Amino acid sequence: DAGITQSPRHKVTETGTPVTLRCHQTENHRYMYWYRQDPGHGLRLIHYSYGVKDTDKGEVSDGYSVSRSKTEDFLLTLESATSSQTSVYFCAISESTGNNQPQHFGDGTRLSIL
């Protein structure tokens, strides 16, 4: 298994509260990604990071922010959670954007916003 740990694994919270999800890797990979997975939509990229303090937006970034202060940690923050952000969130890592370096995924965080 790729050394990826996501925390928490499950969370229930209320609309309007801030939420932070953590992804921790032990592979020293440069690239880290946050996805959400929803029925009928598959996996969609929220934000990604290509190095410490270097991040950029993905396909569905509205309402989310990220930070990466260390190579091993990538945080996803829902600034003011809404019910539409109820989803399963996956972190992924890859060694580079070279095309022989596919992404490997963690086991996800199930987030419910009531």
Place this chain on the structure above:
Amino acid sequence: QKEVEQDPGPLSVPEGAIVSLNCTYSNSAFQYFMWYRQYSRKGPELLMYTYSSGNKEDGRFTAQVDKSSKYISLFIRDSQPSDSATYLCAMVNTGFQKLVFGTGTRLLVSP
């Protein structure tokens, strides 16, 4: 229309059957194609990774890419109940590694 289309299933087969899973896509710039397997309440696990057109075999799994038809397939021989999972196709163009995923096909292999 989605960039990548994948039948959601479920696809139910008996143990030992040959399974064919497929995706179609619209972006001719895609060059690299992946299949991920996802068990319930787990993350996607990379199964196969192929470049451009052609076949790639790994044990009971064969990935096939037909770029002229914008069609990719994953074949599973001698299917086992442990193969029951959701299979996601993913693809990317050259340059930046921004994967585009299909929605997944759920496979059920009965003993």
